[in-house]
Amino acid sequence: SSGINAEWPLRPGKRKTDLVVQAMNELGNIQFYLKNQKGALKWWCGALDTLTGVNNVLQNWGSFRNNTENLLNKCQIWGCLLGGCITAKISQYITYHSLDDRVDACLLAGHFFKALFHSSIPHPTTDHAFAKKEKSTDCDSALIPLL
Helix, strand or coil: CCCCCCCCCCCCCHHHHHHHHHHHHHHHHHHHHCCCHHHHHHHHHHHHHHHHHCCCCCCCCHHHHHHHHHEEEEEEEEHHHHHHHHHHHHHCCCCCCHHHHHHHHHHHHHHHHHHHHCCCCCCCCCHHHHHHHCCCCCCCCHHCCCC
């Protein structure tokens, strides 16, 4: 039996949670590249649960559904970025899940990334107003390639 499949005693303290989540994400990546989807899902879900503090967050993320500020306060900027990437990987690569589960993972990833937008530059707070917002001409677009 590989040491990767063994239970690894990851009991994070408050200050080390981000490192534990990163390690769990990487262990999930290793499992995925070893063609072990179930092992990858276990580590990725564990990382999300540790990050958010919610057990089985892929099924129980209702508290974040209408409150991205709560998600940002709980996970911080780096956690939202990492959480969005992990849930996107689950949706894309874990193929034995039902389509509904994969869509839910996409929606959770969207909430993680939306929380990041809400922490950045001034913007509309509702999704509808954010989608209708036009590109600002106040900044020099020469600094941003392809704009």
